[in-house]
Amino acid sequence: MNWSFVLSNAITLACIYGTLAIGISLTWSSLGLVNMAFGFIFALSGYGAWLASINIGAQPAIVMAAGILTGAFGGLIVCLLAFIPIHDKPNFPLRALIATLAISLIGNQALLWYFGPRAKSLPRLFGSWNADIFGVIVTSDKLGASASAIVLLTLILLWMRSSRRGLEIRAMMMNPHAASIVGIGVRRTGFYVMALTGSLAGLASVLLAQTYYVAPFSGITPMVKGLSIALVGGLGSVPGAVIGAVLIGLNEALTSTLLGGQYVLITQFLLIIVVLLVRPRGIAGLLDKAREA
Amino acid sequence: MTDTAQPIWIDPTDCLYPENAAREAPTNPHLSHQTTWNETRAFKPRMHPVGRLRYYYKWPGHGGRLWWRKRYWPTRRRFLQIRGEYNPKTMRREKTIVDKRPIWWILGFIALVLGPAVVPAASWNTVMSAAAVFGIYAAINLCWMLIIGTAGIFSLASYAVVGAAAYGTTYLAIQLGLPWWMLPLVGAAIGLAFGLIIGLPAMRLDGFYYALLTLGVVELCRVYVVQSREFGSATGGLYGAPSYLPASLGQMPRLLFGYYASLALMLFALAVYRFIDGRRLGRVLRMAPEKREAFAQACGVDFIRARIMVFLISSTALGFIGGFYAIHFGGASPNLFSFDTVLLSLAMLVIGGIGRSEGAVAGTAIVVFIDRVLIDLGPLRYMLIGAIMLAVVLFLREGLFGIKRQFRTWRDKKKSERRATRAEKGGEMLPEEATETADKDQIFFRRFDKMQRDFLKRLVTDTVIEEHRTRPLGQHSEALERLLIYFRRQGQVDKYAIMVLEEFKAYRIVALSGHRGTAPRVVEDSLYPTPDEAYHALFLRRVQDLLET
Secondary structure (H helix, E strand, C coil): CCHHHHHHHHHHHHHHHHHHHHHHHHHHHHHCCCCCCHHHHHHHHHHHHHHHHHHCCCCHHHHHHHHHHHHHHHHHHHHHHHHCCCCCCCCHHHHHHHHHHHHHHHHHHHHHHHHCCCCECCCCCCCCCEEEECCEEEEHHHHHHHHHHHHHHHHHHHHHHHCHHHHHHHHHHHCHHHHHHCCCCHHHHHHHHHHHHHHHHHHHHHHHCCCCCECCCCCHHHHHHHHHHHHHHCCCCHHHHHHHHHHHHHHHHHHHHHCCHHHHHHHHHHHHHHHHHHCCCCCCCCCCCCCCC | CCCCCCCEEECHHHHHCCCCCCCEEECCCCCCCHHHHHHHHCCCCCCCCCCCCCCCCEEECCCCCCCCCCECCCCCCECCEEEEEECCCCCCEEEEEEECHHHHHHHHHHHHHHHHHHCCHHHHHHHHHHHHHHHHHHHHHHHHHHHHHHCCCCCCCHHHHHHHHHHHHHHHHHHHCCCCCHHHHHHHHHHHHHHHHHHCHHHCCCHHHHHHHHHHHHHHHHHHHHHCCCCCCCCCCEECCCCCCCCCCCHHHHHHHHHHHHHHHHHHHHHHHHHHHCCHHHHHHHHCCCCCHHHHHHCCCCHHHHHHHHHHHHHHHHHHHHHHHHHHHCEECHHHHCHHHHHHHHHHHHHHCCCCHHHHHHHHHHHHHHHHHCHHHCCHHHHHHHHHHHHHHHHCCCCHHHHHHHHHHHHHHHHHHHHHHHCCCCCCCCHHHHHHCCCCHHHHHHHHHHHHHHHHHHHCCHHHHHHHHHCCCCCCCHHHHHHHHHHHCCCCCCCEEEEEEECCCEEEEEECCCCCCCCCEECCCCCECCHHHHHHHHHHHHHHHHHHC
């Protein structure tokens, strides 16, 4: 059993799923919206990147930018349909959840209808070379995926920390009502947040398409994984999502080496249950400071 | 009256001498005293042609059977909730059906039972198999509605419970050779066990954490079933469960039999729904809605226990349905665990409206019809379902069956907005003042007085003032006479009067105090040389005051 191979694989997946988890977590904590259309945004941006690689050019920068931009566009669509009309109406969290599920249903079927069930593959963004890090052979796509995910996430987190918009988003995370009182527009911030998280989904989609394919329903499994990581880490907490991603990645690596690949989901699920039973709001989530819709 | 020609005044006293021609004189044109009254009392609000009143049919009540109540076991409820009352106008006994839903339910059942007779022969197979699916899905959705609506646990794993029971019973039936009637019972046991496992986290997690967790459970089950060899990863499902249909039946009777069996299953689920939601557990949980749990707990309501009880009972029922699923379809397919199934069934619940049994059944009917009967549409039919779901969520608060209440709320809001714009200020009592006043006549007097002043203001014209200036006393035109009568009728407090300083030389306007022993106060310095001029000045002052109010 090649430990280093499994470990590097798990770290790559953790980086990608962590990107998704941070997107889900940000949306929930700042807007109070569980974005179940994340899988649709994921698949949509995969198709956007594929179209760009066919029609414009297969350069890595173009493909990645196309994926990220399509993801942001998908996020804006979800915001326009599921957040703007009902964010001040009664029973918003449940209705928004169902609205995003409906968007996911429509969107996935539209993708199936338009592009057909055949999977598409993206061009290799990071070439095909191997690197030798401390005696571990790492393929280029894994290294590139991890590196670009980490770099982009760091950039986004720095932007969240230091810019005016980031301050607005963080204010919304703390207390949306008070934020709106001091003049932070709820709808405007909704647009920023949804575009940002959509672009995160687009990034994850392009990176994951290096190993898997682009298909109409390819987004559901990553979304479920991202959701579970966000849950374990605590919804609304970025460091928690990082810890959760590492934990789930380690679990995946260990289970598939020690027990076998088919037990990965079972151990992962048991891990989530145990973590949530001990800390009902996740590892880094605070029990009392939960967002009250 | 007439605005164009100058009206003619006829001396009313001439009727005493009918043999002579009546005296006539031209007079000032004036408004009818009815105009303001008519304008104020006119019904101005814009009314919509429908739904102005709640219409209830009034049944006559028989004296002898006044207290006759038919109740059904095991509750003390009546078949129809009927309110008896006396009509205050006719003093007759009347009966009103307050809740008509049982009537609709029974009509719906009759339609479902007689439905197969009107299905066209060309699409018999499609429609009847879809109708059987409708019965099973409606049963599942009713149990799920108990979990989401009554217990308030947002679980997405109901189909996972059904699927687990279906797979488990099929597996056991293949291994042990169980007869068909054992399968739902075994399924109920499996459902209870599964419910215990996934119900435990529900005690600590709330809302969306639990929803996302159960979504993970569904995905876990799907992946496990798709990969596992003993659960038929190769054949796309596990098949080989015994069927409850007699083997000798032909194609059409088989479908018909299956349809009625799944209808019976739906009735079973409705009974479960009614006996949980309508009785003690449902009442207890209605006491503890979301965000008011702390209050309920402080009142001594153990809502967590009630929730878990509801969850376990519905999981058992879902397991039973899973066993029925196995004997109906002859096995189980991984489709039960797919994300699309969760989505579609959530669409069924949402379209009908969460928290009501008729919503679950009607939503299931709509979605199953689009999904199973309109097959020619291809992927477009899922987009249709998604569009309906999105529209319902964006525009309706409680699904299709909440439209009535939402419309009434909206109409009441509009009504009160219009009423607020219509309310006229000035002179009239405000509602708070009106409730404080002991003498209720004052309310009506002031309302009348305001209307009268509104009318009199419109009578003040230059011709009327000129007429008064030329002849303050004596015969007047109707407009001037009405004004003067109103002025004379006012109370003594601050009523204007003329004080004679020196006869035929100096007159002055004063205001009476209205109290004995208190001298009138002087209102202006100017002296008038003749009584007529003083009269006119006083008249102008009163007109001024009238126009200012």
